[in-house]
Amino acid sequence: MPQSIHFISIGGSAMHNLALALQQQGHSITGSDETIYEPSRTRLQQHNLLPAEMGWFPDKIDTNLDAVIVGMHARKDNPELAKALELGLPVYSYPEFIYQQSQQKQRVVIAGSHGKTTIAAMILHALKFHNRVFDYWIGDPVEDFDTTVRLSLTAPLIIIEGDEYASSPIDSRPKFLHYKPHIALISGIAWDHINLYPTWDEYVDQFESLAEAMPKAGILIFDESDDMLDVIGQKERADITKVPYFPHPSEIVNGQTYLITKQGKHIPIHLFGQHNLKNIAGAITVCDRIGITEDQFYEAIPTFKGVSGRLEKIAETPKRIVYRDFAHSPAKVEAATDAVKQQFPDKKLVAVVELHTFSSLNKLFLDQYRDTMNAADEAIVFIDTQTQANNHLSPITADDIQTAFDRSNLHVITDAGTLKAYLTKQHDEAQVFLLMSSGTFGGLDLNTVTKNLAQL
Template sequence: MPQAIHFISIGGSAMHNLALALQQQGYIITGSDDEIYDPSRTRLQQNGLLPTETGWFPEKIHAGLDAIIVGMHAHQNNPELVKAQELGLTIYSYPEFLYQQSQQKQRVVIAGSHGKTTITAIILHVLKHHNRTFDYLVGEQIDGFETMAKLTPDAPVIVIEGDEYASSPIDSRPKFLHYQPHIALISGIAWDHVNIYPTWEAYVDQFESLAEAMPKAGILAFDESDDMLDVIGQKERTDITKIPYEAHPSEIVSGQTYLLTRQGAKIPVQLFGEYNMKNIAGAMTVCDRIGITEDQFYAAIQSFKPVALRLETIAEKTGAGSASRILFRDFAHSPAKVEASTEAVKKQYPGQKLLTVVELHTLSSLTKAFLGEYKGTLNAADQAVVYFNDHTGPYLDSADPITSEDVIEAFEYPNLHVFTDSHALQAYLLKQHDTAEIFLLMSSGTFGSLDLALLGNELL
């Protein structure tokens, strides 16, 4: 008899992918949510898992269910969750469930404030390129994979992107603490999620806990150029192998980045920037420990495409010589990511004028106490713009909302332009055709539904 599992908040990114993965393995899946957006909506519908109506329905919870998986979108007083607790049903967060289903596998967990999606995606790409059998969970849809999760009985290894966010509404522990990895990689630490970790120390403690909780004979890889992470990584731990790594040697020739191998070869890659060279080195370190040779890694990495919204080219026009006009879209929103992406693009196109636009979109970035973390992050740009919407939920939820003057003071960038109206932002950008050649838009949001197609056509 197949197991019956109900998902509370099935519309979440990881949640709906796990639901699809379990359905493919023969589980009986049901779910509820009070709001479901694309691509989750379409994918659930295509597989017959879209709830007939949105909302929470305690009558869906019954003693015949083998387990409940609850997502972070639900609240502690969610009526379905309350009913499941009353019935004494087994309730998992998705990281707890993933661990339960992978106890017989080698577990590889990629953690860190930045780079974890790209590192995970590179590892998956390399394994697939060489026809290895593996399971996975990754935070974004990646090229060459139909779903963001795969969970099978036979795969000997599972690669998991592990974040530090809370596991569920009834479990505040970071997701990555549930996985008990045999191999863990921490890519870097930069303060984030201030609504959960109000201080830098509280945030760092989560990564310290990850390193401390590793089982014996575990392997901990870490970016040794990150000072705080180096302190955590180099600490002596019984039966834990420490593997520090640094950026892979590389060079840029006419706008093309090449990896420089120990044998003197030059390997062309579609990624660029110092932080991506670190991502490649981290992925290579992990691949070495799960049976991928250097030659195999280099053969596969050449065809790896950047993860969507990670320095993604929206529009491009190649000019005479090496001159180009390019519009990049990047998911960068935290201070460390903003600085790294800005510096990467400027270094890749050193002779061209770079205009960067940052949207302050998350609760952290819209909090006055956190805003100072952005100081100097745009210094590599020739022109800089910051946008925030002062009518959105995160802004209105902030206990101490920011002003344009606060932004100008925090960034300390000469002639910084700040907009709170997306129409005014778009009008300004459309006038910059002759002032810049490279345009970098960074946000985890949409810049107030900015028309990127129109921008691409007009600017390029």
Template sequence: MKPKAIHFISIGGSAMHNLAIALYRQGYQITGSDDEIYEPSRTRLQQYGLLPEQDGWFPEKIHKDLDTVILGMHARADNPELARAQELGLPVYSYPEYIFQESEQKQRVVITGSHGKTTITAMILHVLKYFNRNFDYLVGAQIEGFDTMVRLTEDAPLIVIEGDEYATSPLDQRPKFVHYQPHIAVISGIAWDHVNIYPTYEEYVDQFELLAEAMPKAGVLIFDETDDMLDVIGLKERPDVHSVPYQAHRHRILHGQTVLVTDTGRDVPVLVFGEHNMKNISGAMAVCDRLGVTSEMFYEAIQSFKGAARRLEKVAENDGRILYRDFAHAPSKVEATTQAVKEQYPDRKLLAAVELHTFSSLNKNFLSQYKNRLDAADVAAVYFNEHTLQQKRLAPISVDDVKTAFDRPDLNVFTDTADLENFLLQQRQAANVFLLMSSGTYGGLDILKVANELV
């Protein structure tokens, strides 16, 4: 039987290239195009022989023998390959539409929320793998023990999906998670983000309300009851939908180690820390309970969970100094991560640096959301790149704009990567815990080099 032929428009995306690799490993014929492909996508595609020979869009790659075309979010609506596919009448799916089509007969667990969804998803995957369960998955970061971020097979009865609220595709501005139709859904928290798509907080909240209202009969909605807006959404009466609230797992810090306090009084040591991660543990535990994993089983497995890549990831530690990096960039994430590190090391001096890199964080009208978010740090720094502002076609912002927004007079603000690096290295004696938060690269900062010199 001839294998299915699938073409990816915008194959270089984080999720897209992982799906391409997963399907290639299942025996599908995979081709793709993109106008720009960055690391690590480029190297990973190259390893599997899937890297396009040249950047750009080539309508001749679209032909009638293709079974499916998958359209990535970063292509434009007037993409010439998309136009050719539509002209030929080929099936064109967005990424989430394709995932749903291939998992329609599976039990679908979808993890959503403004923060914590990657970590909750990763925790669930870790526990299921620990007990040798057969499952498919889609997660937004690399996890230890998993060689790809996507698995999609014919025989797995369950799929665990990290559900993004970002737009589906250039043809569909609805959030990705509405396409998955979950049997079990988690909403981990709501904090305004993606202002280029949802210009008001109310419009952003509406997307999660939409998800909750679309829950099927006998569906389970698991939510953080300490989030005021989620409490409203989660406790709303819905016929035949079971609501499960959660809050931060009871815990304490013992000799620098976070331990979970269980109902039996037993302490369970874990490798992650911070109030936000204790909430993530409770959310993951609630899902696992629905999947037949008992509390004792969960506690046994979660002790070895090290976290997802760039989620409070320890880069280096030596002689009382330590450096973490984290994907945090939205205001609520920056605050939660900074507080978590300070609480874990209350007697040490913390330097926290954040890069403003996304559409939201670089939006002059959104900047005020960062007020007091870095207050837990002893030394605070912010970096933004003027070239990124130009790329995203955003209005200029100044150093003074950033200082005013964060409302911290001693804030150190940088627009040059070399200046930021020099500052960090000069702080070697002033601080002994370093936290670098960004969804970008600080303009190409070599974090491993900085870590080696600092730590």
């Protein structure tokens, strides 16, 4: 039965995708926000969901609404939220709402500090390749999927990427605790989000809570090579099946990675790196539990091209290759740098990371980056002083960064123009470039820089 649903902070990546999915189901959708950026703005406009004006309007909230969904970017004192609570309307965070819509489905949650999106995307790819019926929720756009969420009345299964961020302005619990998974995979634990979890123990506790909250007959899948996950995974839990996984056997031949099956077959894949071999092993383990056999997975995986921004090849010529990676945490920086060097051991690698997130710009967290770029032949750290000022954090000096990374020949750059000039200078000396950031390198025109780096 169609419902009237209002979105507070409709412009968020997760929120606008959920709004579009619910509209496609036939529900009446309205929404508000202070600011809406691309691509959310255009997508909402194309479906007549873009608010007529920006801001909060309590008059939009009345008893005719069946539900209100509040996004994390809204504040606790949001006037629309206050009105909804005053009227006693059902108010949900989006993870709560997704659970409400999937109570009758088998729920599979992919969690962990890193690899969540890639593992979930591989599972979606295998399911779609074999024409299975399923719903999903994933954090970033994936090739061949129009939206990041699908909710239906008929699908017996839903694949959910579950993160450890707070659920809403009035609910500080991690999103993944709301999903109550029948199958949960935890890909690895590496301390992040220092603004939410000031200590390592507080961060790890969230994943411990996920394992503890699983229903009877649940299946907990975890990376056996992760020391902390091994502790969580081996802990005795009644009626929970624990399934560890290890990196998938592989071989690199002339810059091409092949999976090696139990029968000795070599399966070519687009992904590479030890972290992705773990991701593949995790995805296979989940697929085995939801009706996709190993042979069916191997049939599908050669056409999986990865997730945008995850070791994404953005330029290639016979002599040079440029990768872009979303890496923003220490574990991801190390995994990406190691992966590219292992893939091209005989080529000079120039790696650049931008310190952009709240955690990475915090002096208390900076030491977590120690030795993460050791695999690079040339290592550069970029920091945009304006980003640091916007986060109201104490200044970080070049000496602070060099000490934290523990690399004497590390180059620290604070200006986008200087970074562009330095990278251009490396053109004739390096064959592989790795650009790592969840930001924009201070507004650098990456398209132009990439073309200059890749040209012969």
